Amino acid sequence: SAVISQKPSRDICQRGTSLTIQCQVDSQVTMMFWYRQQPGQSLTLIATANQGSEATYESGFVIDKFPISRPNLTFSTLTVSNMSPEDSSIYLCSVERGYEQYFGPGTRLTVT
Amino acid sequence: QKEVEQNSGPLSVPEGAIASLNCTYSDRGSQSFFWYRQYSGKSPELIMFIYSNGDKEDGRFTAQLNKASQYVSLLIRDSQPSDSATYLCAVNGGGATNKLIFGTGTLLAVQP
Numbered sequence: 001s002a003v004i005s006q007k008p009s010r011d012i013c014q015r016g017t018s019l020t021i022q023c024q025v026d027s028q029v030t031m032m033f034w035y036r037q038q039p040g041q042s043l044t045l046i047a048t049a050n051q052g053s054e055a056t057y058e059s060g061f062v063i064d065k066f067p068i069s070r071p072n073l074t075f076s077t078l079t080v081s082n083m084s085p086e087d088s089s090i091y092l093c094s095v096e097r098g099y100e101q102y103f104g105p106g107t108r109l110t111v112t
Numbered sequence: 113q114k115e116v117e118q119n120s121g122p123l124s125v126p127e128g129a130i131a132s133l134n135c136t137y138s139d140r141g142s143q144s145f146f147w148y149r150q151y152s153g154k155s156p157e158l159i160m161f162i163y164s165n166g167d168k169e170d171g172r173f174t175a176q177l178n179k180a181s182q183y184v185s186l187l188i189r190d191s192q193p194s195d196s197a198t199y200l201c202a203v204n205g206g207g208a209t210n211k212l213i214f215g216t217g218t219l220l221a222v223q224p
Contacts, residue, residue, distance in 0.1 A: 001158075031210065033211065033212075041216065042200060042214045042215060042216045042217055043156070043200070043212075043214045044214075045211050045212070045213075048211060058211075090155075092155055092156075096210060099144055099161055099163070099204075100146070100158055100161055101146070101158070101202075101210075101212055102158060103148075103155040103156050103157075104155060105154075105155050106154075106155045
């Protein structure tokens with residue numbers, strides 16, 4: 001498995017501001033993923049972050065809104081920019097180990 | 113559009129019974145299949161994965177895969193109230209990033 005931490009665990013932000021979420025894993029991994037889980041819904045992949053290259057975004061998600069950094073093999077950040085209430089969600093990072101993906105504890109974001 | 117379908121439930125079973133959770137997927141090229149358990153307010157926890165046709169057993173859990181019919185199921189034997197959670201089916205569509213596509217989840221309620 002993997003030990004993954006995320007910061008912050010939750011936050012309440014005002015619309016128009018930005019929040020950066022950090023994800024730290026206990027050992028080196030090639031692929032890190034960022035997901036969003038809106039209230040009562042399943043997980044939607046935002047982007048895949050591979051160290052040393054630009055993140056790959058899924059349809060409906062753009063770099064200007066969700067910039068991602070991946071400075072090394074154990075760390076990544078996701079920024080939610082120019083937030084609106086529609087961005088209220090749980091944001092989860094995950095890492096790949098072999099065939100399996102493991103999730104961090106998530107960041108619960110509320111935008112007022 | 114690759115899709116993963118699950119019955120949202122709730123599926124209610126008495127304690128000690130077998131719970132049967134089902135999932136269908138649209139992409140015949142899918143190669144590996146995952147079951148996650150998600151307790152309310154928590155992040156998804158990997159239970160099992162399967163990539164070959166047939167059954168795979170791990171303790172009280174059995175995953176079943178039928179690629180010809182494009183379905184995967186999870187059986188939980190001797191269900192316990194602590195098994196009450198949402199069960200998410202995820203499918204790996206292959207390709208360079210191994211991204212997962214999630215179903216909407218089935219809510220399982222085990223009645224004591």
